[in-house]
Amino acid sequence: MADTTSLEIPADLALVAEEKGISLDVVRRALALGFPADAIKGQLSLPDATAEAAEAFVAEQERIRAGGEITVPQELKAVADEHGWPEALVKRALALGAAADFIGNQIKAGIPPDIAERFIAQQEAAREGGMASTLDLSWMKVPTEWGIRVRPGKKGLTVGMLNVSTYADIPDIWPYQTEMPRGAYPLAGVPAMGYTIYEKAELWADNAADLYEEAIQRRWRPSTDIHWETLEELPDEVERAMCQLCTHICERALLSGDVIGRWLPEMSYGYHEVKLYLSTAAYDAAQHFDVFRKRAMSNGGGMGMQSPGYFHRGIIDTRAWTEASIVLHILSNSFLMGLFQLGEYVAHNEAESNIFRFSMQGLARQLAYGTGHLKYFLSKKLDRRGEIHAYLNKAEAVFAFEEERDVPLREALIILLGGGKGNDEVVDGVRKLEYFRRRWVRDYLARLSAAGIDRREKLHPYLRQFAAEPAPVPA
């Protein structure tokens, strides 16, 4: 027997052995046989582990290691024969120190002998040459570009900065149907993920990576960043109007999250910048829902009335991402940005001012993505400009239909802008609402124009009435 007295026993293993009354000499002999300390500790920790069983096991392993005959218990041999396990394989498992009961259970569980053989061979190799010799390592020869060393800039290490060398190649058509990240090496036989958008023009925006970083950098917390303590009691009709506006925005936010969530799984992995940005846009939508619901329920009011929903269904029912994006991000969000501006303008306290100002930022990123995507789409699909107008013709018509029927929102805005529901206040509110409509329609047209769409002549008649320059705002 080899001299094992110099083998060091880890303190936790020694403690377990002492608790079980197992001599440290037996533990050292087990270590000398090549069993890992953690494995020995695990075995000794079992409820039925005794000093006698440990001594018997170690002695048997020493006998086998010294060239002694391995005897397969009769019951185990019967199980092995029944499941087609060769006796030699069972003996190799026993030689590795596996208990007969354990081997029998593995055989009965249906592990085929060829799989078991691979595992046993790996364990034998580990015992002979250490675990390192068992590694395959052929994956290290993967033919991707190596030696990339991107350094942080003023804004840290951003997603956009990783687009260097061949990793900057963003193909017009992504050829893989799996979840393989761009730049990785494809594995044959991986099942398709069912994406439907494989063409860059159908989702790309040059600003997507920057918008993602911007969203991550400019996070804020509705629960603590808003000065909720500045809320104060408002006249009943004003509180109700503010709560109605908040209810409307909550509904819009949920819709926005749903639309993005519906389309994200359709987008292939080749364009991760867009997927990353849109995941933050979904988060922004959740945050908008969060903060406006909190406002509605923190000043003596509550939630208001649901909107008719025609326009919402119009957005959800879009059949292509580009259509969904221009309707949601440019048309719907131009209107929503107008509401946010209006909300900040009529804010009665710092909390409300903060809510609308913070929220503007995430919404503006969505506008930027929508405009950026439309611009890229049109630069690649010169023949599809008419299609964009067709999408907008339909969406603007449904928007107009919705606006005319959403009496609660319209009246809430009039009360907020006029400051109450008295006659003079309503007259003032109506005038100011007209002014706001002109502003958001102007901004909507300007965004489309920046993307390459001149919409002035094709604008829906309902919106066209607001398309002139805004008159001075009433005092």
Added chain:
Amino acid sequence: MTQEIRTKATFPSVEWFKAIGEIVNGDDGYNRIGTCDATVGFKFPDLQKNFRLTFEAFEVADVREVSEVEAESTDFWLEMPFERWKEMLENIKANGKADLHHTLNTIDIEIPEGFARSNDGYRRDAFYRFNQTFQYFFDVTARIDTEFA
């Protein structure tokens, strides 16, 4: 914003904008808002003066007096009569920050052409995307003594 900085500068001037830039560049509150990348013009038609500020990452990276064309070759520019600028800054000084009637957004709405203007509907949205940063920048003006030209 409790930091006391005894700086005196005349508005509008490169020195004045630089003084504000130096304050925000070392300010934790400004950093916490997040990165901001935008070029912003400042136009004072009645004074025939124009400036351009470059906001980059966590700092105001550049301030310079420029021509009107250069001020307009930005993401957006801020423009209103000098007296209105003065009123805004005096309000900020008096309150420590803009009150509800003097925020950038409120002033933008009150001016039919907009306080924030641009030749590009996409680039103008930087005004909204980084609104908290720009508001903070102006609120910081409460920390210096501004003399008006």
